Every structure is written in C-alpha cells, then in structure tokens.
Amino acid sequence: MTSIEMLDGDFATLPDLVRAHAAERPDAVAAADPLRRLSWSELDQLADRIAARLQQDGFTKGERTAIAGLNSVEQMAVILGTLRAGGVAGLVTNSATGEQMAAMIADTGARHLFLDSAAKASLAGQSIAARDLIAMDGSDAGAPLADWIAPKGTRPASVDIEPGDGFNIIYSSGTTGTPKGIVHSHAMRWQHIQRGAPAYGPDAVTILSTPLYSNTTMASFMPTVGSGGQVVLMKKFDARGFLELAERERATNTMLVPVQYRRIMALDDFDRFDLSSFVMKYCTSAPFPAALKADVLKRWPGGLVEIYGMTEGGAAFILEAHQFPDKLHTVGKPAPGHIAKVIDEDGKELPQGSVGEVVGRSPAMMTGYNNRPDATKAMHWYDGEGHLFYRHGDIGRIDEDGFLTLMDRAKDMIISGGFNIFPSDLEAILIADERVVEAAVVGMPSEEWGETPVAFVVLKDGADPESVRADCNAKVGKTQRISAITVVEELPRSPIGKVLKRELRDAYAG
Structure with missing residues (x-):
C-alpha cells in the first residue's frame, strides 16, 4: 500500500508510513540536524536496527523506553524504533532538574534510557x-x-499495533512529587497526522x-513525517540562526x-532574509498577542x-489568521470533529456567548x-447525553461565529x-524555606517570555529576599525560575482564606 493510500485510510501507524516513504522515495532527505542528514531509506533502516535490538x-x-x-x-530514530518494536516512547523533559528527570524516567518503568551528554550532565548525582x-x-x-544497535540489514519481528495502543508519554512540568505523564495512543497521533497532512506533504x-x-513540536512533527516531508531539527x-537556517x-x-x-520579528534585519518559500507557519502553547499576529502576517x-x-x-481550536484578520483577538474555532462548550463553577453548561470554563471532546x-x-x-466532565469532555481549566467565551476568546486561566x-x-x-519550595512565612506566585506579563513567575512572600525578620529567590531557583528547572520577588506584610485573602492572586497581580502591575 502506498503512503497516499495509507493517509486516505481509516488508520495507519507512523512506523508504517515511514516504511512506505522509504520504499517510494528512498534517497529523499527525511531528517536533518546540524550534524547529519538521513534519507528515508537510512531512517527506516536505523529504526529497524533499534527496534530489533530492543526485541x-x-x-x-x-x-x-525513556x-x-x-x-x-x-x-527521532529512537522514537520510531521504539514504536516499531511495539513500545511506548517515554519523552523526558530535558530542561527539567536532574531530580525531576529521574522521577520521569522512573515513572516510565523503562529498562532502556536513551540519552546524550546534555542529559547526562543534568542527571549527575541522581539515581x-x-x-x-x-x-x-x-x-x-x-x-x-x-x-548498541543490531547489525545492518536486521529487521525486527512484526508487531500488530492497534489504534488504542500507547504511542508516547509526555510529562507535565512539576517540582514536587511525581510529574504527570500524559499517555497518547496511536489513534490520537493518527488524528494529528491525518488532520495536518494536507498542509505538509512530500515537498x-x-x-x-x-x-x-x-x-508543541509533535503538532508539526507528526504530519510532516506522516506525509513524507523533511524535518529539520534545531538543537x-x-x-537569527533560525532565519539563516530557514x-x-x-x-x-x-x-x-x-x-x-x-x-524573530524584533530583529533589525528581519526583512533582509528571503522567506518566500514559506507556505504555512504555526503557533501554540502560550497567549499569542493580536498585534504580534498582525506583524507576522504583514511581514512574513x-x-x-x-x-x-x-x-x-x-477540543483543539484553530485560527487561520490569514483568513480571519478580524479575529486575531481569538484562538479560532474548534477543529473539524471537535466539540467545545463552556460551563459554570457548578459544572452546568452555559449558553453560547457566556463566560465560563472551556470543556472539549474530540477523537484526539x-x-x-x-x-x-x-x-x-479530575479532568472529566460529562454532558447531558453522557459524552466525555475534558476540562481545559481555562476561562473563555465562544462568540456567535464559534470563535473562542480566552479570558483567564482557572488554575492560575x-x-x-x-x-x-x-x-x-514554586510556592511549595518557598514555604519549605525556614525564612519564609507565606508565599504566593503569580504570572506577570513579560516582553521576553510572554509571562514570567513573580513571587510575593512574607519573610521572617532579617531574611534577604534575593537570597530566598536564588535558593528557590537553584531547585527548579531553568524554565521555572522566579524572575522577581516582592516582600509583603501579609497576603490578601478572601473571607474563606483563599489568596487573592488577582489583587497581587494588580498591585505589582501598578
């Protein structure tokens, strides 16, 4: 079966699509990084040798695997080899602390850990x-x-992979306890391939x-590889390096x-780069200001x-910004086959146009x-007909055209x-410090990062706040570091004792 026939079918696995690409276009480049390029034939054979050795x-x-x-x-080949052997790829967050990474590795239950020198350095001293x-x-x-891999020409034993079988585990960030591993199935990833493939393709x-x-990466990785396109990886x-590479x-x-x-858009010489080859650009994972969207549309x-x-x-929402320039303040409409609603604090469905927590369901x-x-x-919400929805934890409003405007994040x-x-x-680490009486962390707008954590603390007499901040930051991953610390006499609280974080945000902004 050809790759086109597979993409038009009801279900296909990523390793099978790679095999089809290797048969149809063996010498075409499949993947590249700063050190190496692999053709589809070479990638397919490398995945085979990894899968065979695992078996x-x-x-x-x-x-x-971890x-x-x-x-x-x-x-990339290790992920494909794991899948071809019938396994689940445990993707460990490389920017986390060594302790966090060790906890993720343990949570996978993996016997095999594939790593590099950067991961080794992060894991130094960990069990x-x-x-x-x-x-x-x-x-x-x-x-x-x-x-380590099996000899050249070795093929693994065939494994029958069903749609519900596990594909990967992706870990949420966390500094206390065991990080939450999010398990995705082959069926979910197939949805990402099939939905996105038309925007990619062999070219x-x-x-x-x-x-x-x-x-975030997988949202483009899956349809690129699935449809036979070339993946170019930056370490x-x-x-400027991105624009030069592009x-x-x-x-x-x-x-x-x-x-x-x-x-990228802030570079003084952005306009000198030839970006005329671009067909489509994507964005996800964080609030995308309307003004920045407009600038990208104008100049890229x-x-x-x-x-x-x-x-x-x-539910995934899609905003085709180039098609709806009057909707740049929104995150778009539900993707085909995706259903979204908003609910109140008691879990009751609200009419369209109301502000409430977003819930959604889809094949993915x-x-x-x-x-x-x-x-x-705790993620589950069921509608009146018993259909399962996931709680997004975000507050928003769906307008009369079906576009979602996000208002706030319910979970802060x-x-x-x-x-x-x-x-x-972060609050748990701060409160564990004997110099800290109380602590609250909120997200504040940042030109560089979109948002950045800011801590408000009640300290014991004589404590140095910057020392507290430095000690906390030494215990978390570099993406989680507190950017500023403010000493307050007491934290604002509601009558039932809940810290009023909005008041802290407003006071800091003022």
Missing part, C-alpha cells in the same frame, strides 16, 4: 531507575548507539526548534511559540495558523495520566516561553 533485549509490546536529550536525528543506558550522540553517557521542509519531548533556538533550507513550514515569534510570507488546545487533548484525547487515575478523573497556570509552570510547585 533482542526482551522488549515486548507495550513496554516503555528518551532524554537535545533534538537530533538519532532521537537512575533504567538498567541500560544508550548514548544517542556517541558520548560517554552510555553505550554508543552505533555499537514540505519543516523547521522544528522546540524540543521533541513537547506536544537550540536563536532568532533561508538556506528553503523552509515551507514551522512551529514556533509566541516568544520565538516576538524575538505564507499563512499563519494558531492552535489552542491541551497536551491531554479535548489522551488515554490518561500514567499511574494517576485520580488526576485523570503560568505559560513562560511556551512551557507550563504551576505556581503551587
């Missing part, structure tokens, strides 16, 4: 639950991948500068978070699509949180540079 080690269907490292073609360490970059982080050249452990984003590679597609768009060739949704699934919904049934259940989550930060995690 030789006793790896069985449904088993997990994968931690910077973007590379080898990491690693995985038994076998394989270095994707050939460093001393583990057994070199090139030596697509997609630059991805966000990490492969992020669902670390910088605005011009050199004649990029057609990309996925960026708002802070990246802001940095090609269309612009904003995607609003959750890693967990639910997570299997659940790994080993966290209670957290999974902070999105900084495209990464989710939970204030309660």
Whole structure:
C-alpha cells in the first residue's frame, strides 16, 4: 500500500508510513540536524536496527523506553524504533532538574534510557531507575548507539499495533512529587497526522526548534513525517540562526511559540532574509498577542495558523489568521470533529456567548495520566447525553461565529516561553524555606517570555529576599525560575482564606 493510500485510510501507524516513504522515495532527505542528514531509506533502516535490538533485549509490546536529550536525528530514530518494536516512547523533559528527570524516567518503568551528554550532565548525582543506558550522540553517557544497535540489514519481528495502543508519554512540568505523564495512543497521533497532512506533504521542509519531548513540536512533527516531508531539527533556538537556517533550507513550514515569534520579528534585519518559500507557519502553547499576529502576517510570507488546545487533548481550536484578520483577538474555532462548550463553577453548561470554563471532546484525547487515575478523573466532565469532555481549566467565551476568546486561566497556570509552570510547585519550595512565612506566585506579563513567575512572600525578620529567590531557583528547572520577588506584610485573602492572586497581580502591575 502506498503512503497516499495509507493517509486516505481509516488508520495507519507512523512506523508504517515511514516504511512506505522509504520504499517510494528512498534517497529523499527525511531528517536533518546540524550534524547529519538521513534519507528515508537510512531512517527506516536505523529504526529497524533499534527496534530489533530492543526485541533482542526482551522488549515486548507495550513496554516503555525513556528518551532524554537535545533534538537530533538519532532521537527521532529512537522514537520510531521504539514504536516499531511495539513500545511506548517515554519523552523526558530535558530542561527539567536532574531530580525531576529521574522521577520521569522512573515513572516510565523503562529498562532502556536513551540519552546524550546534555542529559547526562543534568542527571549527575541522581539515581537512575533504567538498567541500560544508550548514548544517542556517541558520548560517554552510555553505550554508543552505533555499537548498541543490531547489525545492518536486521529487521525486527512484526508487531500488530492497534489504534488504542500507547504511542508516547509526555510529562507535565512539576517540582514536587511525581510529574504527570500524559499517555497518547496511536489513534490520537493518527488524528494529528491525518488532520495536518494536507498542509505538509512530500515537498514540505519543516523547521522544528522546540524540543521533541513537547506536544508543541509533535503538532508539526507528526504530519510532516506522516506525509513524507523533511524535518529539520534545531538543537537550540536563536532568532537569527533560525532565519539563516530557514533561508538556506528553503523552509515551507514551522512551529514556533509566541516568544520565538516576538524575538524573530524584533530583529533589525528581519526583512533582509528571503522567506518566500514559506507556505504555512504555526503557533501554540502560550497567549499569542493580536498585534504580534498582525506583524507576522504583514511581514512574513505564507499563512499563519494558531492552535489552542491541551497536551491531554479535548477540543483543539484553530485560527487561520490569514483568513480571519478580524479575529486575531481569538484562538479560532474548534477543529473539524471537535466539540467545545463552556460551563459554570457548578459544572452546568452555559449558553453560547457566556463566560465560563472551556470543556472539549474530540477523537484526539489522551488515554490518561500514567499511574494517576485520580488526576485523570479530575479532568472529566460529562454532558447531558453522557459524552466525555475534558476540562481545559481555562476561562473563555465562544462568540456567535464559534470563535473562542480566552479570558483567564482557572488554575492560575503560568505559560513562560511556551512551557507550563504551576505556581503551587514554586510556592511549595518557598514555604519549605525556614525564612519564609507565606508565599504566593503569580504570572506577570513579560516582553521576553510572554509571562514570567513573580513571587510575593512574607519573610521572617532579617531574611534577604534575593537570597530566598536564588535558593528557590537553584531547585527548579531553568524554565521555572522566579524572575522577581516582592516582600509583603501579609497576603490578601478572601473571607474563606483563599489568596487573592488577582489583587497581587494588580498591585505589582501598578
């Protein structure tokens, strides 16, 4: 069966699509990073050799690998090899602290940890639950991948993969307890491939500068690979480097978070770069200001699509900004087959036009949180007909045209540079400090990051607030660091004792 026939069918797996691309276009470039390019034939064979070695080690269907490292073609091959062996790719957040990363690795239950020198440095001093360490970059982080994999020409035993089988685990940020692992199925990822494939195709050249452990990246990675396009991976984003790469590679597609768009558009020489090859640009993961959307539309060739949704699934909203320039203040309309509603604090459905919490359902919904049934259940909301919806935790209003305007986040989550930060995690660290009496963390607007965490603390006499901030930041991942700390005499509270974070935001802004 050809790749086109597979994409037009009811279900196909990503490894099977890669196999089809390798048969149809063996010498075409499939993946590139700063060090290496792989053709479809080479990528397919590398995935085979990884899958075969896993199976030789006793790896069985449904088993997990743990994968931690910077973007590379080898990491891409390890994900595909895991899937081809019938496994689930446990994608470890490489920007987290070593303690957090070790907890994620343990949560996967993986015997095999694929890592690079950067991940090894982050994990220094941690107890690693995985038994076998394989270095994707050939460093001393583990057994070199090139030596570990099965010999050339080896093919793995065929595994029958069903739509409901696990595809990957993506971890939410967290600094206390076990991070929540979000389990996606092959059926969910198939929806992402099939829905996005028409905007990509064999001629697509997609630059991805966000990490492969992020669902933001997967939103473009899946349809690019699934439809036979070329993936160009950046290990670390910088605005001018991105534009140079896009011009050199004649990029057609990309996925960026708002802070990246802001940095790119702020370059004095942006207009000197030839970006005429672009067909479509995408954005997700954080609030995307209407003025910034308008600037991108004006000066950057090609269309612009904003995607609003959750890693967990639910309803995804799509804003084709180039088609609806009068709706740039919104995040768009539900994707085809996606249903969204708004509910009040008691869980009752509200009429269209009302402000309430967003809930959604679609064919693209997570299997659940790994080993966290209670957290999974807390996401659920059922309509009057018993249909399952996921609670988005965001407050918004759906207008008469079906476009969603976001008003606030019910859970006070902070999105900084495209990464989710939970204030309660930072507050727990601050309160554990013996110099701190009380603490509250809120998100404040940031030109550089979109939002940034700011802490309000009640301190014991003589305590130095900047020392408290530095000690807290030393215990969290670099994406979670508190940017400022303010000492207050007391935290504002409601009559029932709830901290009034909006008052803190308003006071700080003032």
